[in-house]
Amino acid sequence: DTGVSQDPRHKITKRGQNVTFRCDPISEHNRLYWYRQTLGQGPEFLTYFQNEAQLEKSRLLSDRFSAERPKGSFSTLEIQRTEQGDSAMYLCASSPWEVSYGYTFGSGTRLTVV
Amino acid sequence: KQEVTQIPAALSVPEGENLVLNCSFTDSAIYNLQWFRQDPGKGLTSLLLIQSSQREQTSGRLNASLDKSSGRSTLYIAASQPGDSATYLCAVPTQGGSEKLVFGKGMKLTVNP
Numbered sequence: 001d002t003g004v005s006q007d008p009r010h011k012i013t014k015r016g017q018n019v020t021f022r023c024d025p026i027s028e029h030n031r032l033y034w035y036r037q038t039l040g041q042g043p044e045f046l047t048y049f050q051n052e053a054q055l056e057k058s059r060l061l062s063d064r065f066s067a068e069r070p071k072g073s074f075s076t077l078e079i080q081r082t083e084q085g086d087s088a089m090y091l092c093a094s095s096p097w098e099v100s101y102g103y104t105f106g107s108g109t110r111l112t113v114v
Numbered sequence: 115k116q117e118v119t120q121i122p123a124a125l126s127v128p129e130g131e132n133l134v135l136n137c138s139f140t141d142s143a144i145y146n147l148q149w150f151r152q153d154p155g156k157g158l159t160s161l162l163l164i165q166s167s168q169r170e171q172t173s174g175r176l177n178a179s180l181d182k183s184s185g186r187s188t189l190y191i192a193a194s195q196p197g198d199s200a201t202y203l204c205a206v207p208t209q210g211g212s213e214k215l216v217f218g219k220g221m222k223l224t225v226n227p
Contacts, residue, residue, distance in 0.1 A: 033212075033214060033215070040219065043158070043205075043215075044217075045212075045214045045215070048214055050212075056212040056214070099146070099213045100165060102163040105150070105158040110155060
């Protein structure tokens with residue numbers, strides 16, 4: 001297993017377009033998290049999946065954002081009608097059920113909305 | 115609500131110095147604390163994971179300590195090198211529910227040759 005993979009690495013889109021990001025967690029990890037990070041800030045929590053169930057969403061996750069994790073494997077994060085304020089690094093992390101083993105992050109997807 | 119603070123926000127030092135990076139958290143009821151490194155435009159790389167029952171954790175030139183009662187952790191970097199230049203973040207998981215990580219804003223380290 002090569003860790004957490006995210007695709008694409010970079011995405012430039014025009015305002016108003018829809019974008020979708022993909023995250024492939026470590027295969028035996030049943031927890032999956034999405035975070036957003038803007039320049040000079042630490043990552044901020046967006047949403048959490050336990051297997052295929054989305055159990056927690058941040059207030060940051062407006063109705064333009066949707067996330068899925070079908071079959072408890074990979075996850076997608078979609079942003080509809082993108083705005084310039086959506087420009088950020090989107091990070092995915094996974095963890096085993098026992099969090100004492102720590103969290104593993106992917107390389108992130110850098111979104112630029114022009 | 116858990117809050118994590120890292121001070122200072124940035125540090126610039128000459129090569130070879132021993133460094134101490136500070137992290138404080140408001141809720142001492144934590145499972146563990148994790149230190150990460152982030153290079154510009156990249157994701158997070160885990161450096162050290164220290165459990166709530168541990169006082170220290172070491173990896174190479176890095177040593178992390180944890181004092182739960184005072185809500186503090188330090189990351190010690192020995193004999194700093196230009197390759198250590200990066201942003202260092204600490205994070206703790208919330209208790210119950212998602213156990214999501216709460217991060218500090220990070221400390222940007224520059225080691226000058």
